Amino acid sequence: MKDYPGADWLSRYRDNVNADVELDVIGRWFTTTFTLTFGDRRYAVKVDKGRIVDIVAEPRLDVRSEFGFRSPIEVWDKFLSPNPPPLFHDFFAMLMRVPEFVLEGDSLAAMQNARALHRMMNIMRETGAPHA
Amino acid sequence: MPEFEPITGRYLTIDVAGEQHRIFVEEAGSGVPLLCLHTAGNDSRQYRHMMNDPAVTERFHVLAFDMPFHGRSTPPDRWWLKRFRLTTRSYLDTIRAVWKALGLERPVVLGCSMGGAIVLKLAADYQNELRGIVGLESSAYAPGRYNEFLHHPAIHGGELCASYTYGLNSPYSPEVNRRENWWYYSQSGPGVYQGDVHFYSLDWDAREDIKRIDTSRCKVALLTGEYDYSCTPAMSEAVAAAIRGSHYQLMKGMGHFPMIENYPDFRPYLLDALEHVVPVQAAAGAPAPMQRAAR
Numbered sequence: 166m167k168d169y170p171g172a173d174w175l176s177r178y179r180d181n182v183n184a185d186v187e188l189d190v191i192g193r194w195f196t197t198t199f200t201l202t203f204g205d206r207r208y209a210v211k212v213d214k215g216r217i218v219d220i221v222a223e224p225r226l227d228v229r230s231e232f233g234f235r236s237p238i239e240v241w242d243k244f245l246s247p248n249p250p251p252l253f254h255d256f257f258a259m260l261m262r263v264p265e266f267v268l269e270g271d272s273l274a275a276m277q278n279a280r281a282l283h284r285m286m287n288i289m290r291e292t293g294a295p296h297a
Numbered sequence: 298m299p300e301f302e303p304i305t306g307r308y309l310t311i312d313v314a315g316e317q318h319r320i321f322v323e324e325a326g327s328g329v330p331l332l333c334l335h336t337a338g339n340d341s342r343q344y345r346h347m348m349n350d351p352a353v354t355e356r357f358h359v360l361a362f363d364m365p366f367h368g369r370s371t372p373p374d375r376w377w378l379k380r381f382r383l384t385t386r387s388y389l390d391t392i393r394a395v396w397k398a399l400g401l402e403r404p405v406v407l408g409c410s411m412g413g414a415i416v417l418k419l420a421a422d423y424q425n426e427l428r429g430i431v432g433l434e435s436s437a438y439a440p441g442r443y444n445e446f447l448h449h450p451a452i453h454g455g456e457l458c459a460s461y462t463y464g465l466n467s468p469y470s471p472e473v474n475r476r477e478n479w480w481y482y483s484q485s486g487p488g489v490y491q492g493d494v495h496f497y498s499l500d501w502d503a504r505e506d507i508k509r510i511d512t513s514r515c516k517v518a519l520l521t522g523e524y525d526y527s528c529t530p531a532m533s534e535a536v537a538a539a540i541r542g543s544h545y546q547l548m549k550g551m552g553h554f555p556m557i558e559n560y561p562d563f564r565p566y567l568l569d570a571l572e573h574v575v576p577v578q579a580a581a582g583a584p585a586p587m588q589r590a591a592r
Contacts, residue, residue, distance in 0.1 A: 251524045255464025258526040261441060276446045277453075279460040290468075 169203045169238050170245070170295035178292045179217045187284055188215040195281035197274065200224070200233030203241050215281055232270030234286075240265050245294045256286045304348045306369075311394040313365070314387070320395060321369035322362040326354025329428065329575050330404035332396060333361040334412025336554065337497055338458055338490025339481050340368025343409070346560035352568060356575070357405070362395050364388075366489050381492035384500045388415050389422070405574050409433035410528065410553060411497040413519075417536065420515045421506040429516030429574035431567075434525050434553050436532040437507050437539070442498040447491035455483040458490040467524040467552035470559040478557050504539070512542030518570035519543060520563075522551030544573040 170178075182188060188195075192215015201208050209224040210217055221228055234256065236244075240263060243253035252262040259266035268275060275282060306323040323341055325348035333344045341361035348359050363370040366381055392415065396404065405428045408416040413435035420430045446452050447461070459482035466475040482490070510517060517540050521533035530547050537545035548555060548566050555563035 249468060251529075252526050254468045254524060255526075257461055257464040262526050262529075273446070273449075273451060276449075276457055277451060279452070280456040283460040283463065 167204060167206065167238060169206060170241070174292065174295040175208070175220050178289060179220060181288050181292050182215075182217045182285055185284070185288060188281060188288075191215065191284065192281045195278050195285075197232075197278065198228070198230045199275070199282075200230045200235075200270075202233060202235035204238040207235075212285075215285075230270060231274040232268065232272060234266065235269055236263075236266040242294070245290060245292075247294065249290070254290075256283070302345075302349055303354065304345065308369075309398055311391075311398045313391050313394045316373045318365045318373050318391075318394075319371040320362050320365065322360060322395070322399070323348065324358065324360045325349070326357055326359050328356045328358055330399075330401040331357040331359045331571075332392075332399075332401060332404050332406045333359060334392065334406065334408030334415065335361065335364070335367070336410035336412060337493030338367070338462070338485040339478070340364075340370075342368070342481055343478065343554065343557040345557075347556055347567070350560075350564065352564070353571070356577075357571070360399065360401075364391060364493075366486055366492070372486075381486075381488055383411075383493050383496035385415070385418060385496060385503075388496055389418060392419065393423075403428050405429050405431065405571070407431035407433070408435075409556060411493055411501075413528070414439065414497060414501055414503070417503050417507050417510070420510045420517060421503065424509075424511055424515035427515045429518065431570045431574060432517070432519045432533075432536070433555055434521050434528040434533070435519050435536050436528040437501075437503040437536050439501060439528055439532065440498050442527060443491070443494045447494065448488035454487055454490070455485065458485060459483040462490075462553075465525060465527055465553035466558045467522060467550055469524075469550045470552060470562075474558045474560075478554050481557075507536060507539045510540050510543075512540060516574040517543035518573045519545040520548055520555065520566050520570055521545075522548045522553055522555055524551065525553040527553055544570065546570070 195215045196213050198209050198211045209221040209228045209230050211219040252258050304323050304325045308321055310319050335341055335343050340363040344361040347353050366372045406416050406419055413432040416430040416432050459479045462482050463479050519533050519537050521530050537543050546566055552558055
């Protein structure tokens with residue numbers, strides 16, 4: 166199982182989210198747990214009022230989540246690259262045009278938080294490529 | 298004296314299929330009429346940079362209007378008794394009504410996204426009454442954008458529609474411009490963006506119509522952004538391939554909203570497209586040569 170995106174990257178991502186001024190403005194109602202699955206490596210991201218309070222690696226059945234994004238590592242690599250190719254530059258683009266990029270779980274909960282979730286996903290891109 | 302921009306906005310009432318619509322129109326410049334059509338769920342503010350650009354307004358009388366239900370145009374009486382659903386027919390009828398009410402003689406019509414789609418139908422149906430069209434992000438068939446969450450009581454429609462369209466910008470366009478377009482999207486009325494996408498992704502199919510366009514009568518220029526995933530470059534290339542004599546240009550590093558997301562980079566492409574549709578030598582009244590400012 167490939168260590169992707171790696172503990173250092175996840176730590177930087179969490180710090181970037183938690184320091185983000187915009188999420189401080191818009192994140193008040195964004196409290197959830199969502200999953201990010203990179204290939205076969207799955208994480209549960211616990212969010213409270215727009216802040217990441219924990220990232221659980223390989224969550225077991227007692228970690229509940231509302232929704233998540235799942236994709237092969239090759240797709241995440243393009244999304245997280247400094248110069249993403251067209252169709253891989255935004256999660257809504259990938260949902261429309263990249264079949265391997267999947268929104269799983271309760272899509273209503275995801276879209277109710279579209280603005281904050283979109284910001285949080287864009288901070289993934291701003292965090293940079295893993296292992297760069 | 299206040300330093301007003303050279304844009305004037307006014308209202309007029311038009312009749313569309315027996316229904317009265319109070320429409321907002323803004324304009325700038327003089328010369329060949331250039332009627333501009335905004336994107337789905339947005340309004341004419343998207344054209345503010347073009348209307349402030351002397352290289353355009355010295356040759357063209359630029360006009361942009363808000364579609365009914367959009368921007369500052371008022372919905373028709375009894376709007377609350379029917380679901381807003383734009384169709385190819387109602388879109389054409391509205392543009393034609395504005396065109397006639399404004400008395401535009403052989404205009405150029407420029408549109409983006411759903412506007413870039415409908416200009417193809419205008420060129421097919423009214424090619425003897427147009428100088429030409431400029432299609433930004435033009436597709437003849439564009440399924441895939443419609444979904445029920447765009448107008449849903451459990452979801453903030455303004456925030457979803459604005460976020461849903463934000464990624465259509467290029468990641469390389471200045472953030473301040475992308476955010477401005479986000480703001481315009483967030484201001485759309487409930488269900489308006491979805492009603493427009495009903496036209497764009499469910500009703501629209503002009504793949505046969507575009508074969509009737511005769512570019513010796515009506516010039517066709519098409520520009521599409523590299524990062525547009527709603528109307529991909531391949532979709533516009535298919536349109537260009539079906540219209541003999543059309544001018545198509547891929548805009549590197551651009552997204553779905555060139556006129557608002559990155560006007561400085563869009564400008565050279567736009568001026569080339571306008572030159573294709575209305576060459577300087579052919580324009581009436583020997584206007585001044587088109588000047589391109591440094592990017």
